[in-house]
Amino acid sequence: MLLFGVFVAAVGKDPLEVYQLIYAGGFGSGFAWQNTLSRAAPLILTALCVALPAQAGTMVIGAEGAVVLGGLAAAVTGYAVGDASPLVVKLAMAAAGMLIGGLWIAAAGALRQYRGVNETISSLLLTYIAIALFNHLVEGPLRDPASLNKPSTPPIGSANMLGALPGLDVHWGLGLGAIFCIATYVLIYHTTWGFAIRVAGGNARAARLVGLSVDRLVIAAFFLGGAAAGLAGMIEVAAVHGSANASLIAGYGYAGILVAFIARHNPLAILPVAVLVGGISASGGMLQRRLDMPDATVLVFQGLAFLTILASEALYGRLKLFGHGARA
Amino acid sequence: MDDALMRVATAQRSKAGQAAEIRVTGMTKHFGGFTALDDVSMTAAAGSFHALLGENGAGKSTLVKCLVGFYKPDAGQIEVDSREQRIASPHDSSALGIGMVYQHFTLVPSMTIAENLVMARSDVPRIINWRRERERLAEFMRAMPLKVPLDQPAARLAAGDKQKAEILKQLFLERRFLILDEPTSVLTPGEADQVLGLLKEMAGRKQVTVLMITHKFREVNAFCDEVTVLRRGRLAGAGRVAELDAARMAEMMVGERVIPAASGGARPATSPTAAPMLEISDLRVENESGVMAVNRLSVAVRPGEIVGLAGVAGNGQRELVEALLGQRRPVSGGIRVASRPYTAKRADIGLLRVSGLPEEPLRNACVAAMSVAENMALRNFDRAPLARSALVSRGPMLEQARSRIAAFNVKSRGAHAPIGTLSGGNVQRAVLARELSDPVLLLIAADPVFGLDFAAVAEIHDRILAARNAGTAVLLVSSDLDELLGLADRIAVIFEGRIVHETAIGSADIGVIGRALAGHAAQAA
Numbered sequence: 001m002l003l004f005g006v007f008v009a010a011v012g013k014d015p016l017e018v019y020q021l022i023y024a025g026g027f028g029s030g031f032a033w034q035n036t037l038s039r040a041a042p043l044i045l046t047a048l049c050v051a052l053p054a055q056a057g058t059m060v061i062g063a064e065g066a067v068v069l070g071g072l073a074a075a076v077t078g079y080a081v082g083d084a085s086p087l088v089v090k091l092a093m094a095a096a097g098m099l100i101g102g103l104w105i106a107a108a109g110a111l112r113q114y115r116g117v118n119e120t121i122s123s124l125l126l127t128y129i130a131i132a133l134f135n136h137l138v139e140g141p142l143r144d145p146a147s148l149n150k151p152s153t154p155p156i157g158s159a160n161m162l163g164a165l166p167g168l169d170v171h172w173g174l175g176l177g178a179i180f181c182i183a184t185y186v187l188i189y190h191t192t193w194g195f196a197i198r199v200a201g202g203n204a205r206a207a208r209l210v211g212l213s214v215d216r217l218v219i220a221a222f223f224l225g226g227a228a229a230g231l232a233g234m235i236e237v238a239a240v241h242g243s244a245n246a247s248l249i250a251g252y253g254y255a256g257i258l259v260a261f262i263a264r265h266n267p268l269a270i271l272p273v274a275v276l277v278g279g280i281s282a283s284g285g286m287l288q289r290r291l292d293m294p295d296a297t298v299l300v301f302q303g304l305a306f307l308t309i310l311a312s313e314a315l316y317g318r319l320k321l322f323g324h325g326a327r328a
Numbered sequence: 329m330d331d332a333l334m335r336v337a338t339a340q341r342s343k344a345g346q347a348a349e350i351r352v353t354g355m356t357k358h359f360g361g362f363t364a365l366d367d368v369s370m371t372a373a374a375g376s377f378h379a380l381l382g383e384n385g386a387g388k389s390t391l392v393k394c395l396v397g398f399y400k401p402d403a404g405q406i407e408v409d410s411r412e413q414r415i416a417s418p419h420d421s422s423a424l425g426i427g428m429v430y431q432h433f434t435l436v437p438s439m440t441i442a443e444n445l446v447m448a449r450s451d452v453p454r455i456i457n458w459r460r461e462r463e464r465l466a467e468f469m470r471a472m473p474l475k476v477p478l479d480q481p482a483a484r485l486a487a488g489d490k491q492k493a494e495i496l497k498q499l500f501l502e503r504r505f506l507i508l509d510e511p512t513s514v515l516t517p518g519e520a521d522q523v524l525g526l527l528k529e530m531a532g533r534k535q536v537t538v539l540m541i542t543h544k545f546r547e548v549n550a551f552c553d554e555v556t557v558l559r560r561g562r563l564a565g566a567g568r569v570a571e572l573d574a575a576r577m578a579e580m581m582v583g584e585r586v587i588p589a590a591s592g593g594a595r596p597a598t599s600p601t602a603a604p605m606l607e608i609s610d611l612r613v614e615n616e617s618g619v620m621a622v623n624r625l626s627v628a629v630r631p632g633e634i635v636g637l638a639g640v641a642g643n644g645q646r647e648l649v650e651a652l653l654g655q656r657r658p659v660s661g662g663i664r665v666a667s668r669p670y671t672a673k674r675a676d677i678g679l680l681r682v683s684g685l686p687e688e689p690l691r692n693a694c695v696a697a698m699s700v701a702e703n704m705a706l707r708n709f710d711r712a713p714l715a716r717s718a719l720v721s722r723g724p725m726l727e728q729a730r731s732r733i734a735a736f737n738v739k740s741r742g743a744h745a746p747i748g749t750l751s752g753g754n755v756q757r758a759v760l761a762r763e764l765s766d767p768v769l770l771l772i773a774a775d776p777v778f779g780l781d782f783a784a785v786a787e788i789h790d791r792i793l794a795a796r797n798a799g800t801a802v803l804l805v806s807s808d809l810d811e812l813l814g815l816a817d818r819i820a821v822i823f824e825g826r827i828v829h830e831t832a833i834g835s836a837d838i839g840v841i842g843r844a845l846a847g848h849a850a851q852a853a
Contacts, residue, residue: 190719190720191718191719191720192709192710192715192718192719192720193718194720195702195705195709195710195720196709196710198695198698199695199698199706202695202696202697202698203691203694203695203696205655205691205692205693206692206693206694206695206706207695208653208654208655208672209653209654209655209684209686209692209693209706210674210677210706210707211654211672211673211674211675211676211677211678212674213673213674
């Protein structure tokens with residue numbers, strides 16, 4: 001916060017005013033809350049794509065790829081089965097998005113377990129492949145001829161869009177995100193499968209000693225994380241855009257990394273953190289209008305927050321080391 | 329101090345290429361309450377090829393680490409060329425011309441040998457005049473009997489050439505006294521003979537004195553002039569190799585031990601015809617670098633007996649245990665438990681009730697960040713009463729942890745403390761509690777008391793004996809022969825990945841075991 005204040009002062013604005021605006025833009029009004037919560041929905045899911053593999057002892061930063069391909073798969077499915085009843089269409093879209101997103105991230109997991117490829121690098125590189133694939137398909141074979149200046153897939157039809165949560169002007173994506181989050185929490189901390197994941201993630205040698213099949217557990221965690229991110233893509237398509245187009249590549253996958261780290265990979269903590277980060281990014285437009293600051297300013301804020309978290313984590317480890325030293 | 333060093337350095341430079349004599353008198357070194365070296369004296373004459381023999385933990389490494397200044401001895405003197413010297417740091421030993429070649433390579437893999445050699449010098453200028461350095465190197469190489477391709481990156485060299493380059497590096501640094509720590513453990517017998525042969529020639533020309541730590545009697549007999557044997561930190565014997573034979577050296581190494589008549593009280597009557605609980609046949613396992621660490625090993629363990637697997641560390645024990653515990657996949661051969669093929673799958677482990685006490689329990693058997701209770705549940709978290717269908721219940725898990733903590737006297741800040749915060753002995757006890765609380769049919773234990781204090785050792789031994797008496801088949805792998813002699817019903821000796829000697833404890837001959845440990849199985853049989 002202090003560092004960001006220095007940055008704001010350096011570009012010649014009053015830091016206090018900026019903070020006030022961030023608050024107003026993110027949480028200051030009913031409209032602001034709506035905007036914030038709509039942005040939080042995909043963040044919750046992409047954060048799970050970081051947190052789930054992190055519970056298995058790995059570091060995946062490629063949620064963005066699963067988001068765009070999951071969104072694309074959902075849009076194509078929605079168009080293909082568009083004539084069925086809306087509920088069936090929505091379920092099919094969600095299933096397609098989760099399947100493709102899951103397989104995409106599971107590929108990074110398989111590369112790690114069977115080929116020794118670093119999952120952080122491979123998931124990031126897979127994201128570039130995913131975006132290139134997405135652009136190729138949307139601008140080529142899957143393009144709706146009616147979409148002239150913004151290449152898109154054919155619309156899924158308004159009947160098949162996700163509606164708003166009852167009593168709120170926020171789409172169902174938030175509800176899905178929250179449900180997925182709580183389900184993940186139960187899975188990780190209260191089931192035997194989650195226990196096995198944490199053992200495999202904490203120490204693969206010990207996991208093998210007690211006969212757990214580490215490779216399968218890790219890849220399954222990757223798949224679930226990818227499925228969450230793929231669902232985020234489906235929600236963006238089905239609740240916001242109505243078709244798959246370049247607006248899907250909005251950086252939710254990367255913001256999710258920030259959310260997961262602040263939440264220390266605890267699925268329950270992801271919920272409030274995603275709302276907070278969603279609010280900060282929602283205020284970007286307000287900053288631009290009122291203070292004539294670029295809306296990327298909030299990215300600077302997020303970036304500084306991320307660095308601070310990483311630094312404090314490193315420091316925390318160091319301090320613990322000191323503790324060990326003193327005891328030894 | 330600097331002046332003194334300068335003088336030493338100047339004196340040394342004038343003597344470069346001239347072997348040094350080192351005399352050690354009354355060297356003693358304690359680590360806490362443990363005495364690693366107790367009043368050891370030895371002399372390595374100028375131009376000799378001296379062997380330092382001993383079992384694991386006999387004090388060989390401590391002794392040479394004192395010589396190169398890594399440790400500071402608590403008592404004793406070091407004389408180099410009959411002048412007393414204080415060696416307080418590796419810097420001092422290097423100024424005196426003492427150098428050490430480690431068991432593992434220290435070359436920078438991506439740099440060429442020439443670069444590695446030049447970089448090792450302590451007086452490298454900021455800007456290197458490579459032409460002048462190359463001329464110096466070429467001149468140096470002309471005088472050396474060892475030949476290594478200078479322009480190859482170290483990574484491309486075979487193990488033998490790398491080892492030669494390590495030795496060349498030491499000679500390039502104008503060492504007059506060379507210490508080799510098991511230099512041939514990474515070499516093939518052919519490579520070993522070549523490297524040691526060249527060193528013997530150089531020693532013969534009085535260019536360098538060589539002190540070699542080894543376990544291999546064959547090398548001592550073939551290359552060394554003198555030998556010093558350590559046993560449990562004390563000098564066990566010394567002499568000229570020509571006047572000693574392998575049997576005599578083995579005797580010095582393992583000592584005159586009384587084999588305990590009966591260990592652990594009442595022994596269950598194991599009939600030698602009972603079906604083995606564990607049966608390993610023709611097992612082959614590779615280590616990380618693709619060497620067949622376990623090579624056609626066969627051994628069987630029957631219910632109610634402890635088979636002690638003796639061996640000098642690094643003869644395939646680690647890989648064998650990892651293969652048995654499911655941490656490493658065998659290349660070929662069979663592992664059968666209760667007459668069924670065994671692959672260490674979770675279902676098999678539960679059904680056949682196999683337990684493991686691997687070495688380094690925190691690294692091999694625990695999740696450091698998880699709590700003591702969770703770690704104690706690693707074996708049974710997915711079975712009732714800890715699991716109800718797919719859900720883990722905290723209550724029974726805590727209850728189990730509390731009773732096991734009490735029964736095995738584990739000291740911790742409670743069942744919720746991360747197990748990584750416990751002391752080594754308590755981690756070991758916690759693992760023991762997990763592995764031995766429920767009835768066990770087969771126990772694989774590797775150095776289960778390594779690094780523990782006296783009371784903990786006795787307690788853990790009692791627990792292993794109690795399990796044996798209850799009918800458990802135990803394979804106890806240890807590099808401590810005393811531990812095995814005290815516990816085992818049968819002893820098998822592993823050397824270079826296979827069993828070279830096997831005997832019931834009643835008919836064990838310590839001399840034969842000692843020779844088998846050193847790879848003299850042919851004479852032993």
